[in-house]
Amino acid sequence: MSANVPMIELRKLTKAFGSKVALRGIDLRVAVGESLVIFGPNGAGKTTLIRILSSLSRPTGGSVHIGGLDLRTHADGIRRYLGVVSHAPLLYDSLTAEENLRFFGRLYSLPDPEPRVTALLERVGLAGRRADLVRTFSRGMVQRLAIARALLHDPAVLLLDEPDTGLDPQAAEMLHGLLAELSGRQTTSGDGLRRTIVTITHSLERGLAIADRVAILANGRLVYEAPAAGLTPAAFRPLYDQHCAAALRNAYQTRPGNRGGG
Amino acid sequence: MNFWRSVMAIVWKDIRAELRTKDIFSSMFVFALLAVIVFNFAFELRVPDMKMVAPGIIWVAVSFAGTLGLNRAFVIEQDKGSLAGLLLAPVDRSAIYFGKMLGNLLFMLVVEAILLPLVMIFFNLTLLTWQHLLVLGLGTFGFAAVGTIFSAIAVNTRAREVLLPILLFPVLVPVLVAGVKMTGALLDGETFSSLSNWLRLTLVYDVVFTGVAYLTFGYVVEE
Incomplete structure (x- = not known):
């Protein structure tokens, strides 16, 4: 795979369950060895996104490429790269x-x-x-x-959907130490290789600790993307609240019957 | 090569899990045994020759017990989301189908291997001949081939225990009718060559439905 090809590339990805739209035209690139952490409120479409990336669910529209391969036509080959x-x-x-x-x-x-x-x-x-x-x-x-x-x-790519759900603080700490090791931040006991990691979590502190880049998914859209360097939980919290609130407000206003309403 | 290695890994996993829990085997065997005992008492005094009813009793016991087993087959894959774990592996979806199907077939054959001697004792019949075993084996294969895919369809529904037999039995009619007819004919002393039409029907059923299940299983398990 060429160094310029991103490990994960989503173009105009959409997913609908009947009339309910879970993902609305997601465009995203994750570079080889990058650790992307996606935050978002419940129902934002985070798990749907991970299910599509892991080939468990088919997108309604758009395309997914992993390692340069199209997920629609090379799902079996792509699964070999993925750890979920x-x-x-x-x-x-x-x-x-x-x-x-x-x-x-x-x-x-x-x-x-x-x-x-x-x-x-x-x-x-x-x-x-x-x-x-x-x-x-x-x-x-x-x-x-x-x-x-x-x-x-x-696997070259790790997809982690709220991996610390239900863990006690000690186990969560151990998990995040392991993730830091896998993402190449600590190489003391690992192999020193950097995996491409996409993590979904509600914990801003833990997410920022392992992220190269952060994104916020709200109401099926990626509403924020930025490098994680320099971001602290205290600085990120207002940004997160502001983007989630704006996405919810937008969803409410564009819902049929609410247009033109306050 | 990898295909069959994956199939055998799934079969091994199901056998290993079943040896620990005995969930599937115990429910299938107890049901089949009770069915045979109840039918034995029900018909004993009113039927002049048990050969007249034995084929129906055998196939009812086998098919109902098999349905109980099929109900469990994909439920264990739902525990802790392990079906998703299988689907994430880089194996052909049909390897998962054949792994589950062979596991179901094996469990049914084990139950039948214990049930047949008991039927012979209760009804005073001879069933341990290669012709009877072949008929039972072919019918059971068809049952497992169709049942496995319907079990995968039903497992994600709310009323799966009810839905599975409702979906399954109409499709199983040809193989069950053929099984009962052939078992009855063999008990009546007819030659094996006289069963060629029923035998052909069962073989075609097995091949066609295994092929259909092979081609469609991927669509059944994917969202």
């Missing part, structure tokens, strides 16, 4: 931690998954529980295993 962490852990309760990873390792055609499974379980702090059933794990442990599953095939 969502609110749901995407794991099997009745398998052990290592069985889950071995199973997904086979699906990703890893030639020898065992060393990778062991290394990842150690990395997420679950080596001592590798033979335990996932159903016996706490929410934080399940989420750590979900992260190990997402990293199993060493």
